[in-house]
Amino acid sequence: MPVMVLELLIFWTVHVLITNSKINKMRYYISLLIILSLAIRAYSQSSTIPVYTLQDCINMALQNNLELKSATLRTETADINFKQSKNALLPAINGNYNYGISNGRSIDPFTNSYINEQLTFSNANLRLDAVVFNGFRLINNWKQQKLNLLASEAEKEESTQNLVLAVTLAYLNVMNTRDLVILAENRLESTDEQLVRVKSMFDKEMGNPSEYRDFQGQKANDESNLIAATNTFEDAKLSLMQLLNTSTYFDVSTIDVPIDIVNFDETFEEVYSEALQNLATVKVDEYRLEASEKSVSVAKALYVPEISVFANVGTNYSSAARIFNEDGTSIIETGDFVDVNGDIFNVQTEQTNFASQEISYNDQFENNLNNVAGIAVNIPIFNGFRAKNNVALEKIRQEEASVELERTKLQLRTSIEMAYKDMVASRQRYNVLEGQVEAYNESLRINEVRFNNGIENSIDFIISKNNYDNAQISLNNAKYEYFLRVKILEYYKGNSMF
Numbered sequence: 001m002p003v004m005v006l007e008l009l010i011f012w013t014v015h016v017l018i019t020n021s022k023i024n025k026m027r028y029y030i031s032l033l034i035i036l037s038l039a040i041r042a043y044s045q046s047s048t049i050p051v052y053t054l055q056d057c058i059n060m061a062l063q064n065n066l067e068l069k070s071a072t073l074r075t076e077t078a079d080i081n082f083k084q085s086k087n088a089l090l091p092a093i094n095g096n097y098n099y100g101i102s103n104g105r106s107i108d109p110f111t112n113s114y115i116n117e118q119l120t121f122s123n124a125n126l127r128l129d130a131v132v133f134n135g136f137r138l139i140n141n142w143k144q145q146k147l148n149l150l151a152s153e154a155e156k157e158e159s160t161q162n163l164v165l166a167v168t169l170a171y172l173n174v175m176n177t178r179d180l181v182i183l184a185e186n187r188l189e190s191t192d193e194q195l196v197r198v199k200s201m202f203d204k205e206m207g208n209p210s211e212y213r214d215f216q217g218q219k220a221n222d223e224s225n226l227i228a229a230t231n232t233f234e235d236a237k238l239s240l241m242q243l244l245n246t247s248t249y250f251d252v253s254t255i256d257v258p259i260d261i262v263n264f265d266e267t268f269e270e271v272y273s274e275a276l277q278n279l280a281t282v283k284v285d286e287y288r289l290e291a292s293e294k295s296v297s298v299a300k301a302l303y304v305p306e307i308s309v310f311a312n313v314g315t316n317y318s319s320a321a322r323i324f325n326e327d328g329t330s331i332i333e334t335g336d337f338v339d340v341n342g343d344i345f346n347v348q349t350e351q352t353n354f355a356s357q358e359i360s361y362n363d364q365f366e367n368n369l370n371n372v373a374g375i376a377v378n379i380p381i382f383n384g385f386r387a388k389n390n391v392a393l394e395k396i397r398q399e400e401a402s403v404e405l406e407r408t409k410l411q412l413r414t415s416i417e418m419a420y421k422d423m424v425a426s427r428q429r430y431n432v433l434e435g436q437v438e439a440y441n442e443s444l445r446i447n448e449v450r451f452n453n454g455i456e457n458s459i460d461f462i463i464s465k466n467n468y469d470n471a472q473i474s475l476n477n478a479k480y481e482y483f484l485r486v487k488i489l490e491y492y493k494g495n496s497m498f
Contacts, residue, residue: 050250054171057244057252061167062160064245071159078145078152085145088138091130098123108320120319124365128311132375135304136297144294151287158280163243165491169484170240174252176480177233180473184226187469191219194461197452218462264427264486268420271489272413278494281412285405292398299394302380302387311373317364324354416492423485430478437475440468 052060062068099122108115131138195215241247276282329350336347359367380387444464451461 050248052250052252054168054252057171057240058164058167060244060246061163065163065243066245068156068159068163071156075149075152075156078149082142082145082149085138085142089142091128093126093128095126096124108318115320117320121317122361123314123316125312125314127313128309130309132307132309133304134306134308135301137301137304140294140297140301144291144298147287147291147294151284151291154280154283154287158284161280161491161494165488167240167243168487170236170243171252172480172484172487174233174236174240176476177229177236178252179476179480181226181229181233183469183472183476184222184229187465188219188222188226190465191215191222195219214459214462218465264423264489266489268417271420271492272416274493275412275416276409279412279492280494281408282405285401285408289398289401289405292394292401296391296394296398299387299390302383302390305380306378308376308378309374310376311371313369313371315365315368315370317361317368319358321359321364322356323359324356327353327355329353412492416489419485419488419492423482423489426478426482426485430475430482433471433475433478437468437471440464440471444468 100120102119102121105114105116106119107113108119195212195218198212198215237249237252240252241249329352331348332351334347334349338345338347444467447461447464
């Protein structure tokens with residue numbers, strides 16, 4: 001039921017109860033209490049903080065985390081580079097077409113002679129270039145980019161694994177700090193119960209007055225511890241929210257940490273062996289090393305001649321192009337003359353007349369077709385030792401990749417060994433603290449009975465109570481510490497967190 005509707009219902013009911021004199025006071029209070037309870041319940045439901053399980057948090061982090069998004073974008077870039085290197089094996093086919101107008105003195109593309117008029121021109125070309133052999137440079141570059149893509153995918157997997165681990169540890173830290181808040185609340189509640197009892201005796205001037213003051217001081221100490229525990233709990237939740245890249249405030253669900261069923265029986269060497277096979281961190285450096293080896297092969301191709309084939313088809317058009325057709329004959333004077341018996345006669349001749357006609361655009365493009373085909377060889381003779389230096393640099397990068405792989409393996413071995421020893425130590429510490437809690441619990445029970453019967457003073461009881469409370473906190477920390485160490489070892493093995 002919406003809160004606003006309940007508020008109207010409450011107002012109407014209260015009005016009826018007040019104005020109806022026939023309703024007795026008892027029924028009035030009971031009715032009002034029921035309606036107020038319903039209103040509080042509805043309001044609390046409308047403002048309930050969402051509760052997320054560990055899997056909910058992991059899913060949200062995988063969707064929202066900015067570092068993982070960056071890793072995804074780098075993988076997409078590597079994929080495009082790989083496709084581009086593969087497409088470089090295909091021949092290149094390019095065409096061009098232009099159309100323009102020229103004014104003034106220019107070269108007629110049809111006759112290759114100079115003209116001084118407005119000229120409309122156009123040409124078109126289609127060219128094919130294909131590399132036949134270049135020392136396998138393109139093939140090795142393709143293989144190199146494929147290995148870079150695999151390395152990028154492994155880096156994304158590494159980022160995912162690291163994020164899942166970080167969310168798991170942060171989630172368990174929230175649970176641990178929440179348990180500490182509960183322990184602090186129980187501690188304060190227990191102190192309050194004793195404070196009520198000794199205050200009653202203090203008000204009646206019975207017993208030792210200092211006991212009441214002792215419990216007042218103990219309550220202040222418990223309240224301070226509760227404030228500190230609550231603040232630590234809130235900080236842990238904020239750290240988890242940062243990993244999830246969310247500003248929505250939420251609570252975590254309860255997970256029963258199965259201390260008795262998560263005994264880690266594998267040896268350190270077994271964990272390390274599985275890590276070398278499954279952990280993405282190792283795969284990244286292995287792929288990078290293989291890619292650097294291909295990079296050396298790519299650089300060596302600069303020593304080898306490059307053989308390629310080419311072909312070209314072209315045509316053109318010019319508005320100055322003309323075709324001349326016969327258009328009858330005419331008699332013209334040649335400028336010569338003859339003398340016949342003293343008479344001078346001009347020499348005339350018959351000349352064939354021609355009429356000019358423009359050649360159409362389509363006819364010119366069809367008639368002016370030309371094609372070229374050939375083979376090209378580029379022989380490297382001297383290039384300032386560029387090939388030699390490139391090969392030397394790539395070999396250095398290959399050595400760096402090899403050293404990085406060995407460094408990763410060494411760091412991994414050290415980290416796993418430390419995590420394994422911490423896991424063993426935390427398990428042993430948990431077993432010891434279990435006995436401590438049991439002992440302090442029995443001691444507190446005895447001291448509480450003695451204190452309630454006036455046999456023991458408040459100082460001894462408070463000390464016994466603090467010992468038990470501190471032992472509970474230590475046991476709770478040890479429980480989560482052991483569970484975290486196990487999860488870290490599972491991460492190194494390449495297994496999922498849960």
